[in-house]
Amino acid sequence: xxxxxxxxxxxxxxxxxxxxxxxxxxxxxxxxxxxxxxxxxxxxxxxxxxxxxxxxxxxxxxxxxxxxxxxxxxxxxxxxxxxxxxxxxxxxxxxxxxxxxxxxxxxxxxxxxxxxxxxxxxxxxxxxxxxxxxxxxxxxxxxxxxxxxxxxxxxxxxxxxxxxxxxxxxxxxxxxxxxxxxxxxxxxxxxxxxxxxxxxxxxxxxxxxxxxxxxxxxxxxxxxxxxxxxxxxxxxxxxxxxxxxxxxxxxxxxxxxxxxxxxxxxxxxxxxxxxxxxxxxxxxxx
Numbered sequence: 001x002x003x004x005x006x007x008x009x010x011x012x013x014x015x016x017x018x019x020x021x022x023x024x025x026x027x028x029x030x031x032x033x034x035x036x037x038x039x040x041x042x043x044x045x046x047x048x049x050x051x052x053x054x055x056x057x058x059x060x061x062x063x064x065x066x067x068x069x070x071x072x073x074x075x076x077x078x079x080x081x082x083x084x085x086x087x088x089x090x091x092x093x094x095x096x097x098x099x100x101x102x103x104x105x106x107x108x109x110x111x112x113x114x115x116x117x118x119x120x121x122x123x124x125x126x127x128x129x130x131x132x133x134x135x136x137x138x139x140x141x142x143x144x145x146x147x148x149x150x151x152x153x154x155x156x157x158x159x160x161x162x163x164x165x166x167x168x169x170x171x172x173x174x175x176x177x178x179x180x181x182x183x184x185x186x187x188x189x190x191x192x193x194x195x196x197x198x199x200x201x202x203x204x205x206x207x208x209x210x211x212x213x214x215x216x217x218x219x220x221x222x223x224x225x226x227x228x229x230x231x232x233x234x235x236x237x238x239x240x241x242x243x244x245x246x247x248x249x250x251x252x253x254x255x256x257x258x259x260x261x262x263x264x265x266x267x268x269x270x271x272x273x274x275x276x277x278x279x280x281x282x283x284x285x286x
Contacts, residue, residue: 054085057093066096066263087121088130095138096263104145111145114138129165133174136161140181152206158182159204173225177234180217183209184238214238222251229258229265233272245279252276 053076061069070093073086080086091114098110115138121131136158143154158178165175186209218238221231236251252272260266276282 054089057086057089061089061093061096061263062261064260064263064266066093066100069093070097082124084121084124084128084131087117087124088128088134091115091118091121091131091134091138095134095141099141099264100267108142108145111138111142115142127168129168129172132161132165133172133178136165136178137174140178140185144185155182155186155206156204159208171224173221173223173228173231176217176224177221177231178217180214180219180221180238181234183211183214183217184234184241187211187214188241211242227258228261229255229268230262232258233268236272236275240275249276249279249281253281 053072057069057072057076060066060072070090073090073093076086077083077090094110094114094117098107098114101107101110115135118131118135118138121128122135125131139154139157139161143151143158146154159182162175162178162182165172166179169175186206215238218231218235221228222235225231232251232254236248236255239245239247239251252275255269255272256276258265260269273282
């Protein structure tokens with residue numbers, strides 16, 4: 001299984017972990033200087049922070065290596081299973097690994113543990129926004145690979161987690177994106193599929209959906225957190241679905257103009273580039 005099997009060998013030294021992570025950040029030519037500073041007396045406070053598993057996992061994640069980030073955190077959680085910060089970060093990393101996988105089975109092998117990890121984080125801190133966000137995010141992605149009945153249950157988790165976050169922070173871009181994506185996915189079903197789902201498995205998440213709400217929440221996410229590639233990509237997908245090509249071109253072009261923040265961002269940029277190329281947009285600019 002990917003969770004148990006991916007835990008790092010306990011004998012791996014702290015130094016090798018940091019070298020691996022920093023190599024992705026600054027390249028082989030630059031990390032030796034940083035590593036040397038880390039392991040000499042009087043290292044700066046900033047480099048000292050890399051001695052903690054949480055900080056090492058953050059460096060690995062930001063450098064585009066969510067698998068390494070997850071492995072570091074899983075090893076840490078073996079000794080401290082009640083760490084809220086490690087649990088939600090481990091869920092975040094597992095989600096990113098899952099989203100990079102091809103095929104629903106391979107994705108679910110990471111998304112299912114991500115839901116469990118973030119749920120554990122919520123148990124420790126029920127009002128913790130990070131736990132709520134990453135559980136809702138994982139549930140939303142998992143619903144795309146689920147059976148109808150399970151997808152409805154997951155949709156309710158997304159709906160509830162997003163509204164709980166917004167109750168604490170009305171300008172949380174992630175929560176707005178979750179609601180926008182939920183509305184988008186439900187409204188993308190056929191009328192017959194939506195009707196059957198509401199009749200036999202209905203809940204508030206299904207009843208409370210519309211294209212207007214999808215657009216409102218996706219646009220709100222872009223407005224309040226404009227630097228996140230995923231939000232512009234999802235906005236582009238909505239424009240594309242609704243037949244608004246110019247709006248989609250603007251959103252997908254924005255995807256290409258931003259710097260990657262999450263590991264999945266590079267994959268989203270590749271997809272946006274393929275769409276724009278298929279429309280001849282990028283060729284026209286050359």
